[in-house]
Amino acid sequence: DLTARTVGQALSERIGQPVVIENKPGAGGIGAGEQVARADADGHTLLLMSNATAISATMFTKMPFDALKDFAPVGVLAVFELGIVVPANARWRNFAEFLAEAKANPGKLNLGTIAIGSTQNLAAELFKSQAGINVQIVPFNGTPAVVTALRGGNIDAAVEILGPVRTQITAGALRPLAVMGDKREPTLADVPTVAEARGSLAGFNVASWNALAA
Numbered sequence: 001d002l003t004a005r006t007v008g009q010a011l012s013e014r015i016g017q018p019v020v021i022e023n024k025p026g027a028g029g030i031g032a033g034e035q036v037a038r039a040d041a042d043g044h045t046l047l048l049m050s051n052a053t054a055i056s057a058t059m060f061t062k063m064p065f066d067a068l069k070d071f072a073p074v075g076v077l078a079v080f081e082l083g084i085v086v087p088a089n090a091r092w093r094n095f096a097e098f099l100a101e102a103k104a105n106p107g108k109l110n111l112g113t114i115a116i117g118s119t120q121n122l123a124a125e126l127f128k129s130q131a132g133i134n135v136q137i138v139p140f141n142g143t144p145a146v147v148t149a150l151r152g153g154n155i156d157a158a159v160e161i162l163g164p165v166r167t168q169i170t171a172g173a174l175r176p177l178a179v180m181g182d183k184r185e186p187t188l189a190d191v192p193t194v195a196e197a198r199g200s201l202a203g204f205n206v207a208s209w210n211a212l213a214a
Helices: 002-015 026-036 052-058 095-104 118-129 143-151 160-168
Strands: 048-052 075-088 110-113 136-139 157-162 174-179 207-214
Touching: 002 075, 002 207, 026 048, 026 052, 048 052, 052 118, 075 095, 075 118, 075 143, 075 160, 095 118, 095 174, 110 118, 110 143, 118 136, 118 157, 143 157, 143 160, 143 174, 157 160, 160 174
Parallel strands: 110 136, 110 157
Antiparallel strands: 048 207, 075 157, 075 174, 075 207
8 A cells, every 4th residue: 555655646746647546455465456357458447466466376276367367567666675573682693593593493483474375474484494494483463463472572583574663673672683685675784684694595585575567
């Protein structure tokens, strides 16, 4: 919604006519995708795509549209960095220490994310698999619940898009151990990427994205 409204406002100014942002409920943006797929192919109805559009194609046996055939891609609008965050008072001083403890104590640590099948959840599963560690991934119903669990000591760490937890990081309540993209986040220059751990994690690169299609 935030991406759509930011782009929509600028687009409206550019083309000199209103751009209406319509939020459609439904898992994975399927409801919105179906509405756009059935709209007249006149370029007046656009779809804000995200990771969820791609993920849904693999999670549902039947979809009301074909994401590859029914939409014309316009362009990528934004990319969002994910990170591994811990409470500010966590015992790990850095990502290397967290990774070492996870490897030395199989099954002892847990990693919180939002709902199963979300970008954050799948990123955590990929990290677990590629790192070769045995950690319990615990899904929650939203970012606020993840933050509450982290600050309450109910989970050891979490995988989350950095934007929604930025205020918690700035306030000193949470601390990022690593970012999941291919390069360091400029505003968190001292925080390494997961790939910097090398070994099986070399080349690790996960991000969330928004794109526009017609």
